[in-house]
Amino acid sequence: MELHLKIIGISLMILGCIHIIFPKYFDWKKELSSLSLINRQVMYIHTFFIALIVFLMGWLCFTEARELITTSLGKKVAAGLGIFWVVRLIFQFFGYSSELWKGKAFETIVHIIFSIFWTYISLVFLWIGFQ
Template sequence: MEIHLKIVGVLLIVLASIHLVFPRYFNWAEELKSSSLINRQMMTVHTFFIALTVLLMGLLCLTSFTEITETNLGKKIALGLGLFWTVRLIIQFFGYSTALWKGKKFETSMHIVFSVLWTYLSVVFWITYFN
């Protein structure tokens, strides 16, 4: 399981880094112009804290894989992370309209890639918890 937690750690750090390009890629300056100041700033602040949380999850997996797999607290953390990523997987299918990706090559590819990623993260943490 150690190798999988290290892989998860790297994947989560990469995922956290991807959040840095969201404002430019999704053209938030223009797209959010009609939103109130609080809504524009909430998008930025929440995106930052999501990225920070994902980064910290990744660092935890890279630096504390032994504790996660061999201690009661680690198992509880794995349980929480398994639940977190399983809910994220469910949201991938029920929280977004298929109109956002269906029939669009790049968006469909990303939907599949992230569905596989959320599944992998969920499985690794659930197996870690139950082992």
């Protein structure tokens, strides 16, 4: 299980860093131009904090895998993270419209990969948290 947490840790740190390209990749300068200043800034700031917390979750998994598995507090943290990622998995299917990926090769591949990834993360955390 420790190896799984290390893999998850590295993956989440990479995912956190990938958020850096979101504004340019999704052309937020153009796409968000019609929003009020507060709404534009909320998008940027919330994305930053999502990236930060995803990175820090990864760092925790990578550096403290043994503690997450063996301590009471670690198991509670893992249970909470498991619940978090299950909710994220649910949103993968019911929060985003399938119009965003259906019939589009790259987007469909990304949807499938992240669905598998969220499932993997959820199962590992829940297994640790509730064993």
